Amino acid sequence: MAAEAEFAVAEGDAGPSAGRAPEPVALGRGRIVVRRFLRRRSAVAGLVVLVLMFLLAFLGPYLDSWGYKDKDYDAFLTGPSASHWFGTTQIGSDVYAQTLRGLQKSLVIGLLAAVLSTGMAAVVGATAGYFGGWTDRVLMWCVDLLLVLPSFLILAIASPLFHGRTWLVFVILLAAFNWMVTARMVRGLARSLREREFVTAAEVMGVHPLRIISRHLLPNMASLLIIDATLNVGGTIIAETSLSYFGFGVQPPDVSLGTVIADGTDSALTFPWLFYPAGVLLILTVMAVAFVGDGLRDAMDDAAGTASASGPSKGSKASKASNAAAASDGSGASSVSGAGA
Amino acid sequence: MGPFLLRRIVNYLVLIALATCLGYLLAAASLNPREHFAQRQPQPPAAVVDATLDKLNLNDKTPLPERFGHWAGGVVTGDLGRTIDDTPVSAEMGRRAGVTLRLVVIGTTTGALAGVALGFLSALRQYRPSDHAVTFLSFLVLSTPVFLLAVLLKIGAVKVNQAAGTTLFPYTNETTPGLGGGWFHHLTDRAQHLVVPTLSLMLGQAALFSRYQRSAMLDVLGADYIRTARATGMRRGPALVKHGLRTALIPMATLFAYQMGLLLTGVTFTEKIFGWHGMGEWFVDSINRADVNAVAAMVLFTAVLVLIAGLVSDVAHALLDPRVRV
Numbered sequence: 001m002a003a004e005a006e007f008a009v010a011e012g013d014a015g016p017s018a019g020r021a022p023e024p025v026a027l028g029r030g031r032i033v034v035r036r037f038l039r040r041r042s043a044v045a046g047l048v049v050l051v052l053m054f055l056l057a058f059l060g061p062y063l064d065s066w067g068y069k070d071k072d073y074d075a076f077l078t079g080p081s082a083s084h085w086f087g088t089t090q091i092g093s094d095v096y097a098q099t100l101r102g103l104q105k106s107l108v109i110g111l112l113a114a115v116l117s118t119g120m121a122a123v124v125g126a127t128a129g130y131f132g133g134w135t136d137r138v139l140m141w142c143v144d145l146l147l148v149l150p151s152f153l154i155l156a157i158a159s160p161l162f163h164g165r166t167w168l169v170f171v172i173l174l175a176a177f178n179w180m181v182t183a184r185m186v187r188g189l190a191r192s193l194r195e196r197e198f199v200t201a202a203e204v205m206g207v208h209p210l211r212i213i214s215r216h217l218l219p220n221m222a223s224l225l226i227i228d229a230t231l232n233v234g235g236t237i238i239a240e241t242s243l244s245y246f247g248f249g250v251q252p253p254d255v256s257l258g259t260v261i262a263d264g265t266d267s268a269l270t271f272p273w274l275f276y277p278a279g280v281l282l283i284l285t286v287m288a289v290a291f292v293g294d295g296l297r298d299a300m301d302d303a304a305g306t307a308s309a310s311g312p313s314k315g316s317k318a319s320k321a322s323n324a325a326a327a328s329d330g331s332g333a334s335s336v337s338g339a340g341a
Numbered sequence: 342m343g344p345f346l347l348r349r350i351v352n353y354l355v356l357i358a359l360a361t362c363l364g365y366l367l368a369a370a371s372l373n374p375r376e377h378f379a380q381r382q383p384q385p386p387a388a389v390v391d392a393t394l395d396k397l398n399l400n401d402k403t404p405l406p407e408r409f410g411h412w413a414g415g416v417v418t419g420d421l422g423r424t425i426d427d428t429p430v431s432a433e434m435g436r437r438a439g440v441t442l443r444l445v446v447i448g449t450t451t452g453a454l455a456g457v458a459l460g461f462l463s464a465l466r467q468y469r470p471s472d473h474a475v476t477f478l479s480f481l482v483l484s485t486p487v488f489l490l491a492v493l494l495k496i497g498a499v500k501v502n503q504a505a506g507t508t509l510f511p512y513t514n515e516t517t518p519g520l521g522g523g524w525f526h527h528l529t530d531r532a533q534h535l536v537v538p539t540l541s542l543m544l545g546q547a548a549l550f551s552r553y554q555r556s557a558m559l560d561v562l563g564a565d566y567i568r569t570a571r572a573t574g575m576r577r578g579p580a581l582v583k584h585g586l587r588t589a590l591i592p593m594a595t596l597f598a599y600q601m602g603l604l605l606t607g608v609t610f611t612e613k614i615f616g617w618h619g620m621g622e623w624f625v626d627s628i629n630r631a632d633v634n635a636v637a638a639m640v641l642f643t644a645v646l647v648l649i650a651g652l653v654s655d656v657a658h659a660l661l662d663p664r665v666r667v
Contacts, residue, residue: 149364150606153643157371157628160372265492269499290483
């Protein structure tokens with residue numbers, strides 16, 4: 001049923017420009033994805049919440065006169081009031097300012113690390129998948145090794161290395177231990193794409209392998225990579241706040257949602273304003289990202305059968321997307337059990 | 342299945358060894374035990390610190406390969422070195438591993454079972470209110486980091502206790518200290534202490550498994566062999582369980598292995614927040630005290646558990662899917 005509706009939409013889009021066949025197809029796909037995305041209420045709600053979070057994180061601090069480092073020596077542990085919207089901490093810091101600063105930090109770190117890790121996964125996975133043989137074996141073996149140790153442990157152990165340095169080092173490390181599962185999916189896709197005619201054609205024409213990877217393989221996985229990067233944002237925010245909770249992540253005087261929550265935990269019962277604002281913002285953010293990612297996956301996945309209806313030029317994309325969906329379910333799970341097989 | 346398992350086990354042993362070595366090298370390179378001693382009051386003389394560090398094989402003046410060689414030599418003979426307080430790591434680990442294992446085993450099994458059941462039911466009732474509720478709740482739980490979930494559960498436990506007037510759900514420690522009474526009393530006491538910490542691990546597991554089980558089950562529902570089974574006169578229930586659930590469980594077997602790493606991360610928070618003296622709590626404390634050998638022990642423990650989970654999932658996979666056994 002959904003497939004027929006989709007078909008109708010595709011036709012409706014193509015209608016006015018039916019005379020020129022090939023070009024509007026690309027435009028049509030973009031529109032179809034947007035429409036499918038907008039049709040999902042949860043995805044739209046997620047997007048709205050996410051935009052609000054960004055606005056709050058970057059514009060919110062200007063609404064209040066307190067900075068996250070400021071201390072009000074006239075107000076220790078006071079509840080929410082007109083001058084301190086979320087109350088104050090034991091040492092007189094403004095909880096509103098701290099929470100928003102934490103949100104800002106967590107959002108930026110999550111976003112940067114997610115994009116970086118998906119980029120790394122794309123490069124490593126595509127290289128392993130395209131070249132095959134020993135390159136593949138060595139790279140995948142490294143992936144398996146890294147998967148044996150949870151990245152939380154590695155990052156916690158390595159945390160003294162980035163104490164006193166810029167938080168960008170932390171971002172790079174977060175990304176460096178988060179790419180493995182995606183790399184496996186990308187590798188699977190690259191292996192099947194490698195056998196396609198257009199890749200063979202490029203090879204025959206003597207195109208450099210790296211160029212084949214960057215121009216022919218990666219663009220064909222765009223939807224997988226976009227979805228993965230989106231879902232990774234939530235994962236990295238959780239990883240970052242978890243590490244920061246133990247003091248292994250963002251270091252004082254800077255704050256992240258994790259450190260704000262850690263500070264408020266012990267007195268969560270007696271002084272709830274220390275704990276709840278940051279906790280609620282964190283859950284809302286991660287959940288919004290998850291809904292957006294889920295909506296994107298549904299919107300970009302042509303496996304629903306629409307692709308066969310919208311012409312042969314997209315048949316390849318459809319099978320690829322369904323591959324991606326299958327890979328995203330299976331390979332993540334099989335990566336450990338298939339370790340070094 | 343024998344040779345298949347044997348090959349896997351050998352493979353896993355190599356991975357465990359490598360992972361532990363990597364963990365040790367990383368810990369030795371990033372942690373600074375000298376600082377731990379230098380901070381003591383009164384400050385010990387440099388020569389004493391050096392001697393102590395040498396004795397514990399923690400001296401940063403010894404080249405890293407040499408320290409590693411010394412440590413690796415010990416590990417091969419079953420000696421995991423000494424903690425920064427000069428007690429044997431193995432003894433401490435023996436005491437703590439059991440605590441963590443109890444949490445992990447109960448948490449995974451109950452979580453996985455609950456998740457599979459929930460996913461199965463919500464696939465059968467796709468798009469009904471119950472399905473929407475399960476989906477929303479699992480998204481909510483998956484979006485809540487373990488430390489937040491644990492603290493929220495703790496607050497919930499306090500509220501329940503207040504409402505009940507007694508300590509129905511104690512939320513610190515494994516047992517009530519100085520408890521009298523018979524074994525039955527002790528057992529119920531332990532069970533009571535288990536409830537809240539286990540929930541903090543189990544909910545996340547259940548949420549994840551329910552998502553995967555739901556989508557796997559939905560794929561299976563429309564399959565030809567279910568229709569065929571029904572056509573032979575099989576009732577809907579048995580057909581769905583015997584032919585549907587069994588097939589849909591195969592991806593869960595692999596998810597089980599992958600999950601272990603996440604769960605062991607979660608255990609760290611659970612133990613720390615609920616005051617259980619297990620491996621996770623030890624790990625966090627050891628990093629703060631620059632206790633290299635103890636950190637390496639945790640890495641070894643984790644690697645072993647992750648790969649045991651991998652092995653269990655291999656076996657489960659083979660049992661569920663006859664094609665693998667050949």
